[in-house]
Structures are given as C-alpha cells and as structure tokens.
Amino acid sequence: MIRPAPESRWTPVINAVLLPAVLVIAWQIWAVTLPADTRAPAPVGVVAAFFHLAGSGGLFSATLQSLGRVLLGFAFAVVFGVGLGLLMGSSRSVKDNLDPIIESFRPIAPMAVLPIAILLLGTGTPAALSIVAYAAFFPLLINTVHGVSRVDRKLVQAAMTMGVPRPRILATVILPAALPSIMLGARVAMGVAWTAIIAAELAVGAKSGGGTSGGIGQMMFVFYAYSIDLNGIVVCMIVIGVVALLIDRFFRATERWLMPWRY
Amino acid sequence: MATTNRAPKLKLSNVSKEFTAPGTGQRTVAVADVSLEIQSGEFICVVGPSGCGKSTVLNMVAGLAEPSSGTIEKDGVPITGPGADRGVMFQDYALFPWLNVRDNIGFGLRHGTPGKELSRSTREERVGHYIELVGLAGSENKYPHQLSGGMRQRVALARLLANGPDILLLDEPLGALDAQTRLILQVELLRIWGETAPAEQRKTAIFITHDIEETVFLADRVVVMSTHPGRVKAVLPVDLPRPREETIRAEPRFGHLAEEIWGLIRDEAYRAIA
Known part of the structure; x- marks a missing residue:
C-alpha cells in the first residue's frame, strides 16, 4: 500500500518558494559565465544595487513620492468617480447624457492623454497626478454606477416608508448597498493608478531630461538613459511589484473593516 | 368587530391600477375598481390567488405606487406618497x-x-x-x-x-417561514398588534397572505380577491372571539370559515394550475 507523504504545514510555503529559488540560482550561475564588463543584471548585482539605493535613502524617498502622487490622484478619482457614479446610478437622465462622453473617453489609455497633460501642466507633479486621476476615474465610476443600479429597490422603498428624505436615502441606503461594488472598483482603480504613475514618471522624466520630476519611474528612467544600470532597473521593478502587492493587501483589509457584514 | 359608523381609518374608493409594459406598450389591469372601508383598530386579511393584485393594493396604500384611477384616503386625507404613518413589512423583510x-x-x-x-x-x-x-x-x-x-x-x-x-401593512410577512415557526409567530403577531388590549388601542393592520387558515386565525375581516383583473370578490367577517388561542383551530366555526373562503378561491386556484 502506498501512503502519501504526510503534509507538513510548511509544504505550501516550500512549494511557493522552491521554483523562484531555483530560477534565481540558475540566473546567477548563468551570469557568472558572462564576460566581466557585461551590463546584464545578476542576482548578486541586484542585491548590491538594492542596498546601495536603500542605504542612500534615494529609493525610499522615490517610492514615497510616487506613492504620494498615486494617493492624491486616487483621492481626486474617488471624489469625482464615486460622486458622479452615484448621480448617474440614481438618475436616468444624467446617465443618458453622460454615458456617450464617458464611453468614448474610456478606451483612451492614460498614456495617450500624457502628451496633452505634459504640454498643459508641465513636467512636474500636476501632470503625473492628472494621469493617475484619469486612470483611476473609470473603474471607480463604472463600478459605482453598476453598484447603484443593482441596489435592491425594496431597501429604498423600506426607507421611504420610514419617512427618510430622498437625499438622506442616498447616503444611508444607496451608498452602503453599493459599497461592495465601489470597493471592487477602488481596488482595480488603485492597481491601474500605480501602473499609470510609473509610466507617467518614466515619460515625464524623459521629457524633463532626467530632471527633477522625481518618483520611482523617473529613477528608472535615469538608470535606463544615463547610468545604464540594469541592476538598478531590476531593483525598481521589484519595488514596484512589492508596493502593488501591499496596496492590494491593504485594500482587502480595508474591505473587511468597512464591510464587516460581509465576513 | 369595529363596524360602528365612525369615519373609516382607510377608505379606498374605486381604486384601479394599470401597468404598461415598457417595450410593447401593452397594458395590464392589475387591480380593478376596489372599494373598501377599514375601521381604526381593525385587522384585515387580504387573500387571493397569486396575481390578484393584493400586493399592488398594499403598495398603493403605502404610497409606493399611485392608483391609475380612484382615491385612497387615510383619515379623510388623500394619500400622495409614502410616509412613516403607514409602516410596511415586506415579504422578504428588506432588512x-x-x-x-x-x-x-x-x-x-x-x-x-x-x-x-x-x-x-x-x-x-x-x-x-x-x-x-x-x-x-x-x-x-x-x-x-x-x-x-x-x-x-x-x-x-x-x-x-x-x-x-398607526397603520401596519404586512405583505406576506410569514410566507418564508416553516410551518411550525409560522404558527408560533401568528400568535405572537396578534399579541403585539394588541389583541389583549382594548380595541381602541389596537393598530389598524392589513395583512396579505395566500394561506387561508392564517386569515381566519388573524383577521377581523377577510377580503377575498380574484384575478384577471384583481378585484374584491367578497368580504367576510370572522366572528371568532379574541384573544384567539391555538385551540381555536379545532373549533367547527374555524373550519367552516376556512371552507367558505376556500370555496370562493377554489375555482380560480384550479384554473391557475390547469
């Protein structure tokens, strides 16, 4: 009789780590075979670059700057996206009037708006911010409209038969009932906002000639165009990935906190 | 029973409701020419096969729907919209x-x-x-x-x-419950409505159901509705004493009343499943 090996509680962890570890080791072995003057990144070089960048504080402040822009742009998108979404979701005529405009802008990628943003707002924070807000606006709006349109009519009627005035129903019934959908939109929006800020900073950095636009995207641009440091670029990529993961985890935690009735 | 000649708490006069299908424009008469006077403190049960417009009547009294013709007055004042004076308990509770x-x-x-x-x-x-x-x-x-x-x-x-x-509008509130819970909550509902209190302290209640025994157990008067279009077929007084106990179900009078109501609905109920 064949008995399966007993599952330790570490088995999933080992399974998750094993393949990446093998790949990194293989990468390093391959890198050692390259000529000494190569620009190709290697694990050891990436780790060294990380400690160098982290030690100088540059990596941290660049990440913080990008994150700050994302949060501010995201905040704008929440105000306009959710606000407009509530209006469009609860009024047929508002929706019918705005839908064509929104649907024609939606397929225009944030990057396609960047040239105009740079020309109008320059190469600083306002341009990057507006791209983030633009990118995050659509998922928030569309999910809010969807959430509001799906609110159980009985709940609204129940509030009406308790003498709750219309505007108050919006805040006390429609908003909480649509919240799960809005939060889903917020999570998607935050994801695209983080993607957009890196691209915007790369492009803004290019335009300003690696100047003072700042942010992790601009840091990458400098490694790419000036110091040609591939290890540095890989460090930036990893940081971008980790931050995106943390943002997502933060949102999941927020959902639990905001909507305890769902868990 | 509160059939004195006081002014009625609720008065429905020739109330009709038509719905127009959004796409086709086809009109359906959901409720036709319903007239009813309900006294303060009365417990009214409305029973009828599904599609007889009983929920529509309730919604119109609640002010959530408007009659296509006819008027609904509460204490002599026409109802124009929803208000906290007429509380609704929805079928699926709407919590x-x-x-x-x-x-x-x-x-x-x-x-x-x-x-x-x-x-x-x-x-x-x-x-x-x-x-x-x-x-x-x-x-x-x-x-x-x-x-x-x-x-x-x-x-x-x-x-x-x-x-x-001051008016309770109950739309099949016990419909989703199992039979035992239902029987217990019927008794409890009567207690809360004020069965043991003097008649003038009771609230006015309109209770919608498709359970015939439930109407006999709860009601002062039973309004029987019929379909296509929804109209009032009969109004039956329930002359069983209050407070009503579980044992009342075993009395011959209870059975007679249930039988009489079933007789009014039977034909349509059979037609509906034919």
Missing part, C-alpha cells in the same frame, strides 16, 4: 444587510420622520423596548445574514413597530 439588529430597528428613528423630535436616549430606549418585545435580546449586534428566518422576521416586525405607524 439592511450592513446594519446589525439594533441599527436596523432604529433606522427609521434615526434617519426618518418618526425620531425627529426624540432625543438620542429616548430613541435608544424605544429600540431596546422593541428588541425585548419581539424576543431578540442578546442578538442586538448580529447582522441579518447571521439570523434565522424567524429572527429576521422579528427584526422586521420590531423595525416596523419602532417607527410607531
């Missing part, structure tokens, strides 16, 4: 899933007209009173999805009563 038991019951007091003049502590006291009354003490912090069907029904009833309406 707010994001609020716990206490906040669901206190919703109208906090956000609506019923609590406008009340201080915070008075409102909390009243919510506490109704939690006790419907037997939900200990479950105040639970969310609706954590409650059984019977408990949800109690929350909905407490929420309805906490707003202090």
